Amino acid sequence: MVDVHPDLVSAVKRVPKIPITPRTIKLQRRVYDGLARLLARRAPLAGGVAVTEMTVPEHAGDGRLRVYRPLSAPTPTPVIAWIHGGGLVMGNPVDDPQLTRMADATGATVVSVGYRLAPEHPFPAAHDDLLAAIEHLVDSPDRFGIDAGRLVVGGQSAGGGLAASMAQRLHDRGVALRGQLLVYPMLDDRTAARDDLADTEHPVWSKASNRAAWAAYLPSPPGAVDQPEHAVPSRREDLTGLAPAWIGVGTADVFHDEDLAYAERLRDAGVEATLDVVDGAVHAFEVLAPDVEISREFVAAQHDFLRKVLV
DSSP states (O other), X not given: OOOOOGGGHHHHHTSOOOOOOTTTHHHHHHHHHHHHHHHHHHSOOOTTEEEEEEEOTTOSSOOXXXXXXXXXXXXXXXXXXXXXXXXXXSOOSOOHHHHHHHHHHHOOEXXXXXXXXXXXXXXXXXXXXXXXXHHHHHHOHHHHTEEEEEEEEEEETHHHHHHHHHHHHHHHTTOOOXXXXXXXXXXXXXXXXXXXXXXXXXXXXXXHHHHHHHHHHOSSOTTOSOOXXXXXXXXXXXXTTOOOEEEEEETTSTTHHHHHHHHHHHHHTTOOEEEEEETTOOTTHHHHSTTSHHHHHHHHHHHHHXXXXXX
């Protein structure tokens, strides 16, 4: 096992150790949702934030939007398009404790976007849902009371990888972003094929689960020479012109190396990239142990970045 920060050991021990496989995905969804509800009950909501459900009109895919609006912020507010995690195979757009705090801390309206999950809906289903939702935000700012010219895309884990892909695709479509918030993002399928990583070396999200998740999402095996354009953000060759990025990851996270490599490539392409590496932090550590100091500092750094780029 990799070295885990002592403040996180007890939280890691409580995480169910069920690997992702084609046979366990449906079970894992129930476990993931149950754990998320338990952690949410223990976390406080930020006051002064209205939470509403909306949809993307006439979209044939997922189309769910959960909107977190800070009531004291002047209209129109900046907007954060948020993409949930879950390894591309789990999760949903409901994350009230985290996103009410984000809206309260930044003065931005946070719109959490639903998307269809693999393996029932492999690539490009999630991309289609996310693009439809974000383009709806840009095209209909009055519906949300937002300034679409102050738009950030962000997400955690698989959501962070999808946010990186959205930043690339929106750039190609001429949609300006203020930034991209990539929280321990799932960026590169080739990590799942690395021979130097043991299948169960990393707690919470292992190489074995990572491999099964990418396999459910992609048409070719993880690490294959060719993958569809836009499906894997780290596969993009030219990163020039992308929005400023904040990338945070722990040293005990299976995504550590790919996240650092992506930050370096962004910088080499002339993109401002802030990198926050937390010693001994596992995947999703600030969700599992929100009250420890390293978690509070990690979340505060995200809010600082958002306030900076959304001015």
